[in-house]
Amino acid sequence: MALAETIKTKANNALGVNPQDAKISKSYFTVTFLALLIGGTLGLVQGLNRAGLFELPSWLNYYQVLTAHGLLLILVFTAFFTIGYFYAGLSHTLGGLIPKVRKMVWIGFWMKIFGFVLAVIPILMNEASVMYTFYPPMAASPLFYFGLVFIVLGVWMAAFGAFVQVANWRKNHKGQHLPILSFFATGVFVLLFFSSIPVAIEVFMIIPWVLGWMETINVMLSRTLFWAFGHTLVNIWYLTAISVWYVIVPKVIGGRRFSDTLTRVVVILLVILNIPGGFHHQIIDPGISETIKYMHVFMSLAVGFPSLMTAYAMFSVFERTGRAKGAKGLFGFFKKLPWGDVRFLAPFIAMVAFIPAGAGGIVQTTNQLDQVVHNSLWIVGHFHLTLGMTVALTFFGVSYWLIPRISGRILTKKMNKMGVITTILWTIGMSFMAIAMHLVGLLGSPRRTSYTTYGDNATALGWDPYLIFLAIGGTFLIVAVIMQVYSAFHLMFRAPKGEEEFPIAEEEEDASKTPFWTERWSRTILIMLIVVAMAYVIPIVDFIGDPGSPPWKTW
Amino acid sequence: MHKHEKIWLILSTAMIVGFFLFAGYQTFALQMGPPSHQETIDPQKVDETEPFDNPGVFQTGENEYEVVMTLQIFSFTPSEIEIPAGSEVTFTMTSKDVTHGFQIAGTNVNAMVMPGYVQKITQTFNEPGEYLILCNEYCGSGHQLMATTITVK
Ligand SMILES: [Cu+2]
Numbered sequence: 001m002a003l004a005e006t007i008k009t010k011a012n013n014a015l016g017v018n019p020q021d022a023k024i025s026k027s028y029f030t031v032t033f034l035a036l037l038i039g040g041t042l043g044l045v046q047g048l049n050r051a052g053l054f055e056l057p058s059w060l061n062y063y064q065v066l067t068a069h070g071l072l073l074i075l076v077f078t079a080f081f082t083i084g085y086f087y088a089g090l091s092h093t094l095g096g097l098i099p100k101v102r103k104m105v106w107i108g109f110w111m112k113i114f115g116f117v118l119a120v121i122p123i124l125m126n127e128a129s130v131m132y133t134f135y136p137p138m139a140a141s142p143l144f145y146f147g148l149v150f151i152v153l154g155v156w157m158a159a160f161g162a163f164v165q166v167a168n169w170r171k172n173h174k175g176q177h178l179p180i181l182s183f184f185a186t187g188v189f190v191l192l193f194f195s196s197i198p199v200a201i202e203v204f205m206i207i208p209w210v211l212g213w214m215e216t217i218n219v220m221l222s223r224t225l226f227w228a229f230g231h232t233l234v235n236i237w238y239l240t241a242i243s244v245w246y247v248i249v250p251k252v253i254g255g256r257r258f259s260d261t262l263t264r265v266v267v268i269l270l271v272i273l274n275i276p277g278g279f280h281h282q283i284i285d286p287g288i289s290e291t292i293k294y295m296h297v298f299m300s301l302a303v304g305f306p307s308l309m310t311a312y313a314m315f316s317v318f319e320r321t322g323r324a325k326g327a328k329g330l331f332g333f334f335k336k337l338p339w340g341d342v343r344f345l346a347p348f349i350a351m352v353a354f355i356p357a358g359a360g361g362i363v364q365t366t367n368q369l370d371q372v373v374h375n376s377l378w379i380v381g382h383f384h385l386t387l388g389m390t391v392a393l394t395f396f397g398v399s400y401w402l403i404p405r406i407s408g409r410i411l412t413k414k415m416n417k418m419g420v421i422t423t424i425l426w427t428i429g430m431s432f433m434a435i436a437m438h439l440v441g442l443l444g445s446p447r448r449t450s451y452t453t454y455g456d457n458a459t460a461l462g463w464d465p466y467l468i469f470l471a472i473g474g475t476f477l478i479v480a481v482i483m484q485v486y487s488a489f490h491l492m493f494r495a496p497k498g499e500e501e502f503p504i505a506e507e508e509e510d511a512s513k514t515p516f517w518t519e520r521w522s523r524t525i526l527i528m529l530i531v532v533a534m535a536y537v538i539p540i541v542d543f544i545g546d547p548g549s550p551p552w553k554t555w
Numbered sequence: 556m557h558k559h560e561k562i563w564l565i566l567s568t569a570m571i572v573g574f575f576l577f578a579g580y581q582t583f584a585l586q587m588g589p590p591s592h593q594e595t596i597d598p599q600k601v602d603e604t605e606p607f608d609n610p611g612v613f614q615t616g617e618n619e620y621e622v623v624m625t626l627q628i629f630s631f632t633p634s635e636i637e638i639p640a641g642s643e644v645t646f647t648m649t650s651k652d653v654t655h656g657f658q659i660a661g662t663n664v665n666a667m668v669m670p671g672y673v674q675k676i677t678q679t680f681n682e683p684g685e686y687l688i689l690c691n692e693y694c695g696s697g698h699q700l701m702a703t704t705i706t707v708k
């Protein structure tokens with residue numbers, strides 16, 4: 001198989017980049033980095049406000065800014081990057097996209113843009129300051145929910161396109177394993193599709209209610225449906241990031257991949273276990289028994305297992321590569337890593353950030369620990385580590401080779417250096433912010449709250465010294481954002497012409513054969529659905545018939 | 556599979572199972588489970604429904620109190636509560652409008668309070684002082700003002 005893969009890689013590299021496929025990914029990345037620029041700027045505005053340094057003008061309220069920041073960075077930045085990246089991967093590893101698939105992903109692109117515009121209009125008009133979680137019974141303008149419908153449909157188009165592409169390849173390559181990057185893509189799109197079903201149901205409950213056709217809405221049911229989606233979404237971005245760690249990073253450092261079987265098992269486990277993980281957002285909710293919550297501790301903790309395997313895999317690859325290059329001693333391999341190469345440095349820092357981020361995740365899934373930090377700034381610190389460091393830095397690392405690759409350009413030494421500096425600034429800024437948020441959250445400072453001293457309350461005043469670091473971190477971050485956005489567009493339009501490598505690592509030479517059951521997606525999906533049913537049937541049946549709430553506009 | 560890999564997998568499993576068992580021990584043996592009261596209420600008739608038709612602080616035993624509380628944009632009723640040191644206080648709460656959060660800074664009191672549901676959480680206050688109660692779930696334009704205090708004497 002290693003030989004077959006070598007031939008395939010060579011063939012793919014020789015085929016070059018299909019210009020039509022490249023245009024798809026370039027369009028997605030354009031949106032990605034524009035979202036980063038706007039979302040990042042709004043982030044700075046919040047950091048400065050929360051530190052008590054900056055008062056927002058009367059026509060712009062904090063919660064409007066926060067809604068837009070969340071939507072742009074947790075949904076748009078990530079979704080557009082993920083789709084652009086995996087479509088480039090599907091095109092590269094499966095011999096180009098088939099025309100039907102191209103059409104589907106373009107339709108999906110415009111549906112998402114249309115939906116996003118619909119959702120942004122009411123946010124700008126302060127008619128939808130409901131945060132990206134939009135918990136009923138807060139009711140935004142109907143336009144906001146129509147926008148969400150189109151965003152979901154657009155994501156589905158991209159997912160279906162990927163399924164058609166993969167099915168077509170499998171039909172023509174009977175008995176072969178799906179190339180590893182496309183295997184990751186399949187896992188990601190399966191999760192994207194299935195996890196967005198609950199939120200689609202929620203939005204279809206909300207629309208007749210905001211239009212006044214239904215008098216009340218079931219608050220706990222909608223909240224539960226939301227988190228079945230909301231948390232999975234974050235883990236989808238994380239699964240996208242680890243595809244880079246398993247497949248791309250080993251090649252960048254001149255090594256080979258970790259065990260193909262275990263890599264595929266990690267993907268399968270993450271697909272099966274992820275959706276119930278969302279329940280830990282509801283650990284201190286009323287209306288759910290302690291027993292159900294306890295069962296969910298197990299379901300959420302189980303997600304930690306593939307992550308711990310990943311940690312092992314990464315360090316194993318680093319060590320082997322280092323030794324192959326002549327490293328000695330226990331940690332000698334560290335010196336053999338290409339620290340000056342942004343394609344390695346950015347995802348490496350992302351991995352390191354996942355150590356505290358993963359530990360924080362375990363804290364939140366454990367009932368009593370969660371109660372200490374729930375809805376405090378600790379949580380915000382946590383997802384600035386997971387999304388802001390682990391996911392974002394990995395995505396940035398990819399941008400330095402994938403954007404030039406699909407643009408027929410190269411990553412110059414100068415741009416690589418720029419990338420290294422951006423990575424360092426980003427790391428400093430995000431660390432300041434995330435550490436301060438974790439600490440002040442433990443003291444009780446709440447998330448999603450504009451600057452307040454609660455009438456000069458002594459406890460609240462004690463938080464101020466920590467909150468200053470949100471402004472300091474935010475300032476580093478905005479510099480990094482501007483540099484990163486500049487680099488992305490420079491590499492797309494200005495960098496010298498040439499051919500940049502699509503770095504896909506090969507398997508170990510002595511690798512044992514991967515069992516074929518890993519290819520049975522129907523079985524993986526079936527097990528996933530059973531696990532989801534185990535997690536959700538009882539609480540959801542419990543909520544049905546609970547007294548509903550009328551809509552409220554409280555901003 | 557390599558030896559190190561096996562060791563790592565065993566350690567990972569042990570850690571996950573350890574957290575799981577410890578959370579279970581705390582929940583079921585030590586009664587430290589998260590607030591999970593299961594009782595519904597019509598959110599549009601809170602003012603007419605017992606006990607919320609008469610919110611306030613009630614002594615329920617020696618050193619035991621119940622605070623019947625409604626949360627609404629952007630306040631807590633009753634507010635500025637006072638209780639003697641050493642008392643065990645059970646907060647019985649519901650929301651009259653949107654989702655709120657009930658948190659007492661410096662303690663582990665933290666519960667979601669949602670319209671349509673009654674939520675309960677109990678805490679013993681040994682240390683005298685003024686504690687900050689705040690809403691920790693975004694509930695609208697005045698969310699940052701939604702706070703009060705509980706004074707332990
Ligand atoms: Cu509130």
